[in-house]
Amino acid sequence: xxxxxxxxxxxxxxxTGSPIIWAWYLNEIKGQSAKPVLLGEPNTEAxxxxxxxNLDKPEIVSEVAADTPVVxxxxxxxxxxxxxxxxxxxxxxxxxHKLVGGLETKGPIDIRIEPLACTATIMWKMxxxxxxxxxxxxxxxxxxxxxxxxxxxxSPTTTQEDKAIAYDLAKxxxxxxxxxxxxxxxxxSDVSAFSDAELLRMDSKEYEVDGKQFRVSxxxxxxxxxLIDRKDSLMASMPGVAAEDGADQVLLFxxxxxxxxxxxxxxxxxxxxxxxxxFDATVKGDTVVLPxxxxxxxxxxxxxxx
Amino acid sequence: xxxxxxxxxxxxxxxTGSPIIWAWYLNEIKGQSAKPVLLGEPNTEAxxxxxxxNLDKPEIVSEVAADTPVVxxxxxxxxxxxxxxxxxxxxxxxxxHKLVGGLETKGPIDIRIEPLACTATIMWKMxxxxxxxxxxxxxxxxxxxxxxxxxxxxSPTTTQEDKAIAYDLAKxxxxxxxxxxxxxxxxxSDVSAFSDAELLRMDSKEYEVDGKQFRVSxxxxxxxxxLIDRKDSLMASMPGVAAEDGADQVLLFxxxxxxxxxxxxxxxxxxxxxxxxxFDATVKGDTVVLPxxxxxxxxxxxxxxx
Numbered sequence: 001x002x003x004x005x006x007x008x009x010x011x012x013x014x015x016t017g018s019p020i021i022w023a024w025y026l027n028e029i030k031g032q033s034a035k036p037v038l039l040g041e042p043n044t045e046a047x048x049x050x051x052x053x054n055l056d057k058p059e060i061v062s063e064v065a066a067d068t069p070v071v072x073x074x075x076x077x078x079x080x081x082x083x084x085x086x087x088x089x090x091x092x093x094x095x096x097h098k099l100v101g102g103l104e105t106k107g108p109i110d111i112r113i114e115p116l117a118c119t120a121t122i123m124w125k126m127x128x129x130x131x132x133x134x135x136x137x138x139x140x141x142x143x144x145x146x147x148x149x150x151x152x153x154x155s156p157t158t159t160q161e162d163k164a165i166a167y168d169l170a171k172x173x174x175x176x177x178x179x180x181x182x183x184x185x186x187x188x189s190d191v192s193a194f195s196d197a198e199l200l201r202m203d204s205k206e207y208e209v210d211g212k213q214f215r216v217s218x219x220x221x222x223x224x225x226x227l228i229d230r231k232d233s234l235m236a237s238m239p240g241v242a243a244e245d246g247a248d249q250v251l252l253f254x255x256x257x258x259x260x261x262x263x264x265x266x267x268x269x270x271x272x273x274x275x276x277x278x279f280d281a282t283v284k285g286d287t288v289v290l291p292x293x294x295x296x297x298x299x300x301x302x303x304x305x306x
Numbered sequence: 307x308x309x310x311x312x313x314x315x316x317x318x319x320x321x322t323g324s325p326i327i328w329a330w331y332l333n334e335i336k337g338q339s340a341k342p343v344l345l346g347e348p349n350t351e352a353x354x355x356x357x358x359x360n361l362d363k364p365e366i367v368s369e370v371a372a373d374t375p376v377v378x379x380x381x382x383x384x385x386x387x388x389x390x391x392x393x394x395x396x397x398x399x400x401x402x403h404k405l406v407g408g409l410e411t412k413g414p415i416d417i418r419i420e421p422l423a424c425t426a427t428i429m430w431k432m433x434x435x436x437x438x439x440x441x442x443x444x445x446x447x448x449x450x451x452x453x454x455x456x457x458x459x460x461s462p463t464t465t466q467e468d469k470a471i472a473y474d475l476a477k478x479x480x481x482x483x484x485x486x487x488x489x490x491x492x493x494x495s496d497v498s499a500f501s502d503a504e505l506l507r508m509d510s511k512e513y514e515v516d517g518k519q520f521r522v523s524x525x526x527x528x529x530x531x532x533l534i535d536r537k538d539s540l541m542a543s544m545p546g547v548a549a550e551d552g553a554d555q556v557l558l559f560x561x562x563x564x565x566x567x568x569x570x571x572x573x574x575x576x577x578x579x580x581x582x583x584x585f586d587a588t589v590k591g592d593t594v595v596l597p598x599x600x601x602x603x604x605x606x607x608x609x610x611x612x
Contacts, residue, residue, distance in 0.1 A: 090405075099396075099411040105404045107608065111419035302413065 003034040003091060004064060007074035007119070008081065010202060011038045013148035013184070016046035017141035018073040018119040020055060022094065024138045025123070026071070029130045034071070037061045039082065043202060045148060048187030053140035064088055074119040078102040079206060094122055097297070117157040120145035124165045136173060143169040144184060151220060151257050152181035155295045182222070185257050189221040196230065196237035200250050205296065209304045212270075215247040216304070218262075218296050220255040227254045228263060231287060235267035255294055262293035262300075270306070277305040309340040309397060310370060313380035313425070314387065316508060317344045319454035319490070322352035323447035324379040324425040326361060328400065330444045331429070332377075335436045340377070343367045345388065349508060351454060354493030359446035370394055380425040384408040385512060400428055403603070423463040426451035430471045442479060449475040450490060457526060457563050458487035461601045488528070491563055495527040502536065502543035506556050511602065515610045518576075521553040522610070524568075524602050526561040533560045534569060537593060541573040561600055568599035568606075576612070583611040 005023045007015025019036035026034035036058040042050065050057050064070060066087040076093055077100040078085055086103065092110040093103070096119055114122050120142045124131065134142075146166040150158040153166075170177045191199060204217040219227055227234070238250040249270055253262040264279075266272050266286045275281045278300075281288045293299050311329045313321025325342035332340035342364040348356065356363050370376060372393040382399055383406040384391055392409065398416040399409070402425055420428050426448045430437060440448075452472040456464040459472075476483045497505060510523040525533055533540070544556040555576055559568040570585075572578050572592045581587045584606075587594045599605050 093405075096414050098413050099399075099409055099415070099417060101408050101410045103405055104407045107404050108402050108419065108421040108603065109405070110421065111405060111417055113414065113417035115414040115416065297414070 001033075001069055003032060003069040003071055004037050004061070005034055005071040005073060006037045006039055006061075007072075008077070009039040010204070011040055011042045011046060012203060013043070013046045013049055014119050014145040015039075015074045016042045016058070017049060017145040018094070018123060019058060019071075020141050021120055021123050021134075021138055021145075022071055022073060024134065025127055025130070029127070029133065035059075039080075043188065044190050044193075045184050045188035048184060049141060049144040049148075052183075053137040053144070055137050055141060072103070076100055076103055076113065077205075094119055094126070096122060116159050117155065117162040118146045118149035120149075121159075121162045121165050124169075125161075139169055139173055140175075143173060143175065143180075147177065147181045147184060148188075151255075151294060152177065152185075154257065154260055156298045157295050185220070185222045189223040189226070191219070191221070191226065196234050197241050199227070199230075199234065200237060200241045200252060201245075204250075205301075206245075206247065207301055207304065209306050212249065212306050213247045214304070215242060215245055215250045216253075216296060216300060217250060218253045218255050218300070220257055222257050224254045224256040224259075224263060228287065231265055235265055235286065238267055253290075253293070253296070253300060257294075260292060260294055262290040264288050264290060274304065274306055278303045307339075307375055309338060309375040309377055310343050310367070311340055311377040311379060312343045312345055312367075313378075314383070315345045316510070317346055317348045317352060318509060319349070319352045319355055320425050320451040321345075321380045322348045322364070323355060323451040324400070324429060325364060325377075326447050327426055327429050327440075327444055327451075328377055328379060330440065331433055331436070335433070335439065341365075349494065350496050350499075351490050351494035354490060355447060355450040355454075358489075359443040359450070361443050361447060378409075382406055382409055382419065383511075400425055400432070402428060422465050423461065423468040424452045424455035426455075427465075427468045427471050431467075445475055445479055446481075449479060449481065449486075453483065453487045453490060454494075457561075457600060458483065458491075460563065460566055462604045463601050491526070491528045495529040495532070497525070497527070497532065502540050503547050505533070505536075505540065506543060506547045506558060507551075510556075511607075512551075512553065513607055513610065515612050518555065518612050519553040520610065521548060521551055521556045522559075522602060522606060523556060524559045524561050524606070526563055528563050530560045530562040530565075530569060534593065537571050541571055541592065544573055559596075559599070559602070559606060563600075566598060566600055568596045570594050570596060580610065580612055584609045 005019040023034040023036040026032040038058045038060045064082045069089045069091050071092045073094045076095050090105045095113045096116050204215050207214050207216050242250050252265045255262050272283045275283050275288050279290050311325040329340040329342040332338040344364045344366045370388045375395045375397050377398045379400045382401045396411050401419045402422050513520050513522050558571045561568050578589045581589050581594050585596050
């Protein structure tokens, strides 16, 4: 039976590239039958990466039948996975997020979670000497995952290992990291095709603070002004998105990759309080700039207070 | 702050030896401050191993203060760990059991779970070339963990890796595996000091089948007759132990290490049904022999039916 390899819903570059990397490894090195799939349309950066490296876009699935062998990458959160994930035959988990609790397996399996910036970095370590056999297109996906998750090493999640491996891959592929990362971020910044609700859900994680359910959304961009110009309609869409998704409030952080700062939209007093208590910010008006804030995982989620 | 390294409650050899191994690694190789502790009195085999290798018996603790840095080994099950474990600063998990769900971490951490017979085998792989610096007493603990968890390679959980590493260690330590394993199992088989209730809880895991809560207990021994001779009082103690521990029924499997079979005590019709449905056994009287059954993880838990 073919093993399906997938990352989280609303796939970004790491959740699109890592399944391709691991399915290659299982098929070509381990002699197993594996297939990368996506749990939704890849974001614009991930779509650019697939095209740049001539990789086939993996099939998009929304459900996975019980007992299907699956490898989960780039998440361990049941909320970001298909309903009934625990009825699948989970054969491995490779991830770099905090342990959320909730995934269960029927027997002992391979689980590898490390505090690195990117799933692909962990895979590089696990693949080891077999990296020599990896074709250029898959290596291109690997490099792209690292540059995406580290925001070209600007994110405080970046480790020496992520960086060293990215430089190694770039040299091998003869890629200029800065020029290529700029192309990736430009692709990610092209949000013209998306509705406000789609933008609020594009890169979003649910998180509870003191009984309040937040949808913590980030939009990483090199063109923040385009999003800030849409702030009125984005804020107008927040109550509807929150209600539909069972949250109390959407928090939208526009991450300015080049200037290394975030702008939080402030539609009401609840979010104003969050900004003041969590980031020691002085809020005037309906946006607030948070200097140095780049990472939801390291800087936003651990500091959220209401 | 010193990191505490511990395994599960009711520590067996792997949950006693693995904390010693990993604390050595953190202290001597990683330059961190770490201390092995136990969540209860080690079983008779583990006590023998400590003495045989002149290892200090780790301190026994029952509670761990919030925010204490901890490494959890040989389990990922909150029920087998101190209350409030999720309030500790869990910095790593190294285990070889199925993912139970329930442990949560505040940030991304190192988690390494592999389907090998023994935690110490995974540690051997993680320590890698630094194994050269490990002193003989710690290597002795490592060998003991593998021989204990594999029942000297008889258990179906045994992998080629467990076996290869054990032979490697035994050669290095100049230990005759069969003679040493026989000493270990003899120590484990000396149950004279324990009450019936202590025996029922000595090596026990909670498991639910179709709404019924079982305490699935195994006693691995080279002298099964001693236990079978105590069957009447063991069965008489089951209802009290089950009630105190919130279970519906205790299942006690006496594992005959040398003859590679289990004897299940059958105190009532519920257990009779379990024996018949799970193991295709024909039950006459209050015990039933299950040929080839050695492993709770691989052969008992996955097959339990009511």
